[in-house]
Amino acid sequence: MTTLPSLLRTAPWVLAPGVYDSFSSLIAEQAGFQALYLSGASIAYTRLGRSDVGLTTYTEVEQTLSRITDRVALPVIVDGDTGFGNALNVIRTVKGLEKAGAAMIQLEDQTFPKRCGHLAGKAVVPVAEMCGKLKAALDARRRSDTLVLARTDALAVEGLDAALDRAEAYLECGADVLFIEALRTEAQMRMACERFAERVPLLANMVEGGLTPVQSADHLARIGFKIVIFPGGAARAVGHALRTYYGSLMRHGTTANTTDAMLDFNQINALIGTPELMREGSRYE
Numbered sequence: 496m497t498t499l500p501s502l503l504r505t506a507p508w509v510l511a512p513g514v515y516d517s518f519s520s521l522i523a524e525q526a527g528f529q530a531l532y533l534s535g536a537s538i539a540y541t542r543l544g545r546s547d548v549g550l551t552t553y554t555e556v557e558q559t560l561s562r563i564t565d566r567v568a569l570p571v572i573v574d575g576d577t578g579f580g581n582a583l584n585v586i587r588t589v590k591g592l593e594k595a596g597a598a599m600i601q602l603e604d605q606t607f608p609k610r611c612g613h614l615a616g617k618a619v620v621p622v623a624e625m626c627g628k629l630k631a632a633l634d635a636r637r638r639s640d641t642l643v644l645a646r647t648d649a650l651a652v653e654g655l656d657a658a659l660d661r662a663e664a665y666l667e668c669g670a671d672v673l674f675i676e677a678l679r680t681e682a683q684m685r686m687a688c689e690r691f692a693e694r695v696p697l698l699a700n701m702v703e704g705g706l707t708p709v710q711s712a713d714h715l716a717r718i719g720f721k722i723v724i725f726p727g728g729a730a731r732a733v734g735h736a737l738r739t740y741y742g743s744l745m746r747h748g749t750t751a752n753t754t755d756a757m758l759d760f761n762q763i764n765a766l767i768g769t770p771e772l773m774r775e776g777s778r779y780e
Protein backbone atom coordinates (compact mmCIF):
# COMPACT_ATOMS: atom_id res chain seq x y z
CA MET A 496 0.00 0.00 0.00
CA THR A 497 1.23 3.51 -0.80
CA THR A 498 1.15 5.64 2.33
CA LEU A 499 -0.58 9.02 2.28
CA PRO A 500 2.68 10.98 2.79
CA SER A 501 4.25 9.22 -0.20
CA LEU A 502 1.10 9.75 -2.29
CA LEU A 503 1.22 13.45 -1.42
CA ARG A 504 4.86 13.56 -2.49
CA THR A 505 4.43 11.69 -5.76
CA ALA A 506 0.87 12.11 -7.10
CA PRO A 507 -0.09 15.34 -8.85
CA TRP A 508 -3.26 15.32 -6.74
CA VAL A 509 -5.13 12.91 -4.49
CA LEU A 510 -8.82 12.38 -5.23
CA ALA A 511 -10.51 10.77 -2.24
CA PRO A 512 -14.18 9.78 -2.52
CA GLY A 513 -16.39 9.80 0.55
CA VAL A 514 -17.10 6.40 2.11
CA TYR A 515 -19.14 5.40 5.14
CA ASP A 516 -18.72 1.64 5.57
CA SER A 517 -16.74 -1.37 4.32
CA PHE A 518 -19.09 -1.91 1.39
CA SER A 519 -18.71 1.60 -0.05
CA SER A 520 -14.94 1.40 0.63
CA LEU A 521 -14.54 -1.87 -1.27
CA ILE A 522 -16.44 -0.44 -4.24
CA ALA A 523 -14.30 2.72 -4.22
CA GLU A 524 -11.10 0.66 -3.97
CA GLN A 525 -12.18 -1.51 -6.90
CA ALA A 526 -12.97 1.64 -8.92
CA GLY A 527 -9.27 2.50 -8.66
CA PHE A 528 -9.07 5.30 -6.07
CA GLN A 529 -5.79 5.64 -4.16
CA ALA A 530 -7.22 7.06 -0.93
CA LEU A 531 -10.60 7.26 0.83
CA TYR A 532 -12.33 9.91 2.92
CA LEU A 533 -14.39 8.59 5.84
CA SER A 534 -17.05 11.28 5.99
CA GLY A 535 -18.71 12.18 9.28
CA ALA A 536 -21.69 13.55 7.38
CA SER A 537 -22.09 10.27 5.49
CA ILE A 538 -21.91 8.23 8.69
CA ALA A 539 -24.64 10.46 10.15
CA TYR A 540 -26.81 10.20 7.01
CA THR A 541 -26.51 6.46 6.51
CA ARG A 542 -26.11 5.01 10.00
CA LEU A 543 -28.21 7.42 12.02
CA GLY A 544 -30.56 8.75 9.32
CA ARG A 545 -29.62 12.11 10.79
CA SER A 546 -28.02 15.41 9.82
CA ASP A 547 -24.35 16.20 10.28
CA VAL A 548 -24.82 18.17 13.51
CA GLY A 549 -22.49 16.44 15.94
CA LEU A 550 -24.74 13.54 16.90
CA THR A 551 -22.28 10.89 15.71
CA THR A 552 -19.99 9.69 18.51
CA TYR A 553 -16.26 8.97 18.57
CA THR A 554 -17.03 5.28 19.09
CA GLU A 555 -19.21 5.12 15.97
CA VAL A 556 -16.47 6.70 13.85
CA GLU A 557 -13.79 4.43 15.32
CA GLN A 558 -15.86 1.28 14.75
CA THR A 559 -16.71 2.31 11.20
CA LEU A 560 -13.04 2.97 10.49
CA SER A 561 -11.94 -0.37 12.01
CA ARG A 562 -14.34 -2.22 9.75
CA ILE A 563 -13.13 -0.32 6.70
CA THR A 564 -9.44 -0.84 7.38
CA ASP A 565 -10.14 -4.54 7.98
CA ARG A 566 -11.30 -4.78 4.36
CA VAL A 567 -9.34 -2.23 2.32
CA ALA A 568 -5.65 -1.38 2.22
CA LEU A 569 -5.97 2.20 0.98
CA PRO A 570 -5.01 5.18 3.15
CA VAL A 571 -8.14 6.55 4.85
CA ILE A 572 -8.51 10.23 5.69
CA VAL A 573 -10.81 10.30 8.70
CA ASP A 574 -13.20 13.07 9.65
CA GLY A 575 -12.58 13.50 13.38
CA ASP A 576 -15.01 16.46 13.59
CA THR A 577 -14.02 18.61 16.62
CA GLY A 578 -12.17 15.71 18.23
CA PHE A 579 -15.41 15.24 20.21
CA GLY A 580 -14.57 17.72 22.97
CA ASN A 581 -11.48 19.42 24.37
CA ALA A 582 -7.77 18.59 24.04
CA LEU A 583 -8.15 15.49 26.23
CA ASN A 584 -10.90 14.19 23.96
CA VAL A 585 -8.66 14.96 20.99
CA ILE A 586 -5.90 12.81 22.46
CA ARG A 587 -8.26 9.86 22.84
CA THR A 588 -9.68 10.44 19.35
CA VAL A 589 -6.28 10.61 17.67
CA LYS A 590 -4.87 7.59 19.51
CA GLY A 591 -7.96 5.51 18.81
CA LEU A 592 -8.37 6.48 15.16
CA GLU A 593 -4.67 5.96 14.50
CA LYS A 594 -4.87 2.49 16.08
CA ALA A 595 -7.92 1.76 13.90
CA GLY A 596 -5.82 2.55 10.82
CA ALA A 597 -6.37 6.24 9.99
CA ALA A 598 -3.81 7.69 7.60
CA MET A 599 -4.82 11.27 8.37
CA ILE A 600 -7.14 12.65 11.05
CA GLN A 601 -9.13 15.79 10.38
CA LEU A 602 -9.89 18.17 13.25
CA GLU A 603 -11.93 21.35 12.92
CA ASP A 604 -12.25 24.54 14.96
CA GLN A 605 -16.02 24.52 15.46
CA THR A 606 -17.58 24.52 18.90
CA PHE A 607 -19.00 21.20 20.08
CA PRO A 608 -21.55 20.05 18.95
CA LYS A 609 -20.43 20.94 15.43
CA ARG A 610 -22.49 21.09 12.29
CA CYS A 611 -21.88 20.48 8.61
CA GLY A 612 -19.62 23.19 7.24
CA HIS A 613 -22.23 24.05 4.62
CA LEU A 614 -25.08 24.58 7.11
CA ALA A 615 -25.86 28.00 8.61
CA GLY A 616 -25.38 28.81 12.28
CA LYS A 617 -21.84 27.59 12.93
CA ALA A 618 -19.64 28.86 15.78
CA VAL A 619 -15.88 28.53 16.21
CA VAL A 620 -13.65 28.17 19.28
CA PRO A 621 -10.89 30.75 19.94
CA VAL A 622 -7.69 30.28 17.89
CA ALA A 623 -5.66 29.52 21.03
CA GLU A 624 -8.04 26.73 22.01
CA MET A 625 -7.81 25.14 18.56
CA CYS A 626 -4.01 25.44 18.64
CA GLY A 627 -4.02 23.59 21.97
CA LYS A 628 -6.15 20.85 20.43
CA LEU A 629 -3.90 20.57 17.39
CA LYS A 630 -0.79 20.35 19.57
CA ALA A 631 -2.48 17.64 21.61
CA ALA A 632 -3.30 15.78 18.37
CA LEU A 633 0.27 16.06 17.08
CA ASP A 634 1.69 14.84 20.40
CA ALA A 635 -0.78 11.94 20.57
CA ARG A 636 0.33 10.32 17.29
CA ARG A 637 2.41 7.19 17.66
CA ARG A 638 3.30 6.67 13.98
CA SER A 639 5.40 9.24 12.15
CA ASP A 640 3.36 8.81 8.95
CA THR A 641 -0.01 9.61 10.58
CA LEU A 642 -1.00 13.09 9.43
CA VAL A 643 -3.08 15.75 11.15
CA LEU A 644 -5.40 17.82 8.98
CA ALA A 645 -6.51 21.17 10.41
CA ARG A 646 -9.84 22.50 9.19
CA THR A 647 -11.15 25.97 9.85
CA ASP A 648 -14.84 26.79 9.66
CA ALA A 649 -14.20 30.47 10.40
CA LEU A 650 -15.03 31.87 6.95
CA ALA A 651 -18.79 31.78 7.62
CA VAL A 652 -18.36 33.33 11.08
CA GLU A 653 -15.40 35.74 10.85
CA GLY A 654 -14.79 36.19 7.09
CA LEU A 655 -12.11 35.07 4.65
CA ASP A 656 -9.14 37.02 6.06
CA ALA A 657 -9.74 35.64 9.55
CA ALA A 658 -10.15 32.12 8.17
CA LEU A 659 -6.84 32.40 6.30
CA ASP A 660 -5.15 33.78 9.42
CA ARG A 661 -6.49 30.86 11.43
CA ALA A 662 -5.15 28.45 8.83
CA GLU A 663 -1.78 30.21 9.16
CA ALA A 664 -1.86 29.74 12.94
CA TYR A 665 -2.75 26.06 12.57
CA LEU A 666 0.11 25.60 10.11
CA GLU A 667 2.48 27.20 12.65
CA CYS A 668 1.24 24.67 15.23
CA GLY A 669 2.43 21.89 12.94
CA ALA A 670 -0.66 20.82 10.99
CA ASP A 671 0.34 18.61 8.05
CA VAL A 672 -2.53 19.59 5.74
CA LEU A 673 -4.98 22.55 5.73
CA PHE A 674 -8.69 22.60 4.93
CA ILE A 675 -10.43 25.98 4.65
CA GLU A 676 -14.08 25.00 4.76
CA ALA A 677 -16.88 26.38 2.58
CA LEU A 678 -14.90 28.72 0.32
CA ARG A 679 -17.63 30.39 -1.70
CA THR A 680 -16.09 31.35 -5.02
CA GLU A 681 -13.26 30.32 -7.27
CA ALA A 682 -11.62 33.67 -6.41
CA GLN A 683 -11.61 32.68 -2.71
CA MET A 684 -10.23 29.25 -3.60
CA ARG A 685 -7.42 30.88 -5.57
CA MET A 686 -6.64 33.27 -2.67
CA ALA A 687 -6.30 30.34 -0.29
CA CYS A 688 -4.01 28.51 -2.70
CA GLU A 689 -1.91 31.60 -3.40
CA ARG A 690 -1.24 31.97 0.30
CA PHE A 691 -0.59 28.33 1.23
CA ALA A 692 -0.16 25.94 -1.68
CA GLU A 693 3.62 26.24 -1.87
CA ARG A 694 4.04 25.57 1.85
CA VAL A 695 1.49 22.87 2.72
CA PRO A 696 -1.00 20.56 0.97
CA LEU A 697 -4.48 22.10 0.81
CA LEU A 698 -7.69 20.11 0.70
CA ALA A 699 -10.70 21.09 -1.45
CA ASN A 700 -14.13 19.93 -0.28
CA MET A 701 -16.71 19.30 -3.00
CA VAL A 702 -20.22 19.15 -1.55
CA GLU A 703 -22.89 18.76 -4.24
CA GLY A 704 -25.42 21.52 -3.49
CA GLY A 705 -23.13 23.09 -0.87
CA LEU A 706 -21.52 26.54 -0.71
CA THR A 707 -18.32 25.85 -2.69
CA PRO A 708 -18.53 25.60 -6.49
CA VAL A 709 -18.07 21.94 -7.43
CA GLN A 710 -15.18 21.48 -9.84
CA SER A 711 -13.15 18.57 -11.16
CA ALA A 712 -10.04 17.32 -9.37
CA ASP A 713 -7.73 18.26 -12.23
CA HIS A 714 -9.09 21.82 -12.31
CA LEU A 715 -8.67 22.12 -8.54
CA ALA A 716 -5.12 20.78 -8.80
CA ARG A 717 -4.33 23.46 -11.39
CA ILE A 718 -5.55 26.10 -8.90
CA GLY A 719 -3.21 24.61 -6.29
CA PHE A 720 -5.21 22.09 -4.23
CA LYS A 721 -3.45 18.81 -3.48
CA ILE A 722 -6.30 16.74 -2.04
CA VAL A 723 -9.86 16.77 -3.38
CA ILE A 724 -12.70 15.09 -1.49
CA PHE A 725 -16.28 14.44 -2.56
CA PRO A 726 -17.37 13.44 0.95
CA GLY A 727 -21.15 13.09 0.75
CA GLY A 728 -21.51 12.15 -2.92
CA ALA A 729 -21.62 8.40 -2.36
CA ALA A 730 -24.40 8.71 0.23
CA ARG A 731 -26.33 10.96 -2.14
CA ALA A 732 -25.87 8.53 -5.05
CA VAL A 733 -26.92 5.58 -2.88
CA GLY A 734 -29.94 7.55 -1.67
CA HIS A 735 -30.97 8.18 -5.26
CA ALA A 736 -30.43 4.54 -6.27
CA LEU A 737 -32.36 3.18 -3.26
CA ARG A 738 -35.24 5.56 -3.85
CA THR A 739 -35.55 4.26 -7.42
CA TYR A 740 -35.16 0.63 -6.36
CA TYR A 741 -37.63 0.69 -3.43
CA GLY A 742 -40.11 2.77 -5.44
CA SER A 743 -40.06 0.25 -8.26
CA LEU A 744 -40.34 -2.78 -5.96
CA MET A 745 -43.26 -1.14 -4.17
CA ARG A 746 -45.03 -0.33 -7.46
CA HIS A 747 -44.42 -3.61 -9.28
CA GLY A 748 -44.07 -6.13 -6.45
CA THR A 749 -40.95 -7.52 -8.16
CA THR A 750 -37.37 -6.51 -8.97
CA ALA A 751 -37.66 -7.91 -12.52
CA ASN A 752 -37.45 -4.48 -14.13
CA THR A 753 -34.62 -3.13 -11.98
CA THR A 754 -32.09 -5.96 -12.38
CA ASP A 755 -30.03 -3.94 -14.88
CA ALA A 756 -29.39 -1.39 -12.12
CA MET A 757 -28.43 -4.06 -9.57
CA LEU A 758 -25.50 -6.34 -8.80
CA ASP A 759 -26.66 -9.94 -9.00
CA PHE A 760 -25.86 -12.62 -6.42
CA ASN A 761 -22.54 -13.59 -7.99
CA GLN A 762 -21.47 -10.03 -8.65
CA ILE A 763 -21.99 -9.00 -5.04
CA ASN A 764 -20.13 -12.08 -3.82
CA ALA A 765 -17.22 -11.26 -6.11
CA LEU A 766 -17.26 -7.68 -4.85
CA ILE A 767 -17.05 -8.63 -1.18
CA GLY A 768 -14.60 -11.53 -1.70
CA THR A 769 -16.82 -14.55 -0.94
CA PRO A 770 -14.68 -17.00 -3.04
CA GLU A 771 -11.51 -15.95 -1.14
CA LEU A 772 -13.33 -16.24 2.19
CA MET A 773 -14.56 -19.75 1.32
CA ARG A 774 -11.03 -20.79 0.31
CA GLU A 775 -9.67 -19.46 3.59
CA GLY A 776 -12.30 -21.39 5.55
CA SER A 777 -11.60 -24.61 3.68
CA ARG A 778 -7.93 -24.51 4.79
CA TYR A 779 -9.13 -25.26 8.33
CA GLU A 780 -11.69 -27.96 7.53
Ligand SMILES: C[C@](O)(C(=O)O)[C@H](CC(=O)O)C(=O)O
Nearest residue numbers: 534535536611612702726727
Ligand atom coordinates in the same frame (compact mmCIF):
# COMPACT_ATOMS: atom_id res chain seq x y z
C1 LIG B 1 -16.56 17.09 5.04
C2 LIG B 1 -17.71 16.91 5.95
O1 LIG B 1 -17.34 17.36 7.24
C3 LIG B 1 -18.07 15.43 6.12
O2 LIG B 1 -18.61 15.12 7.18
O3 LIG B 1 -17.87 14.64 5.22
C4 LIG B 1 -18.98 17.66 5.51
C5 LIG B 1 -19.43 17.25 4.14
C6 LIG B 1 -20.92 17.27 3.86
O4 LIG B 1 -21.71 17.69 4.71
O5 LIG B 1 -21.32 16.80 2.77
C7 LIG B 1 -18.75 19.16 5.62
O6 LIG B 1 -18.98 19.68 6.71
O7 LIG B 1 -18.36 19.80 4.65
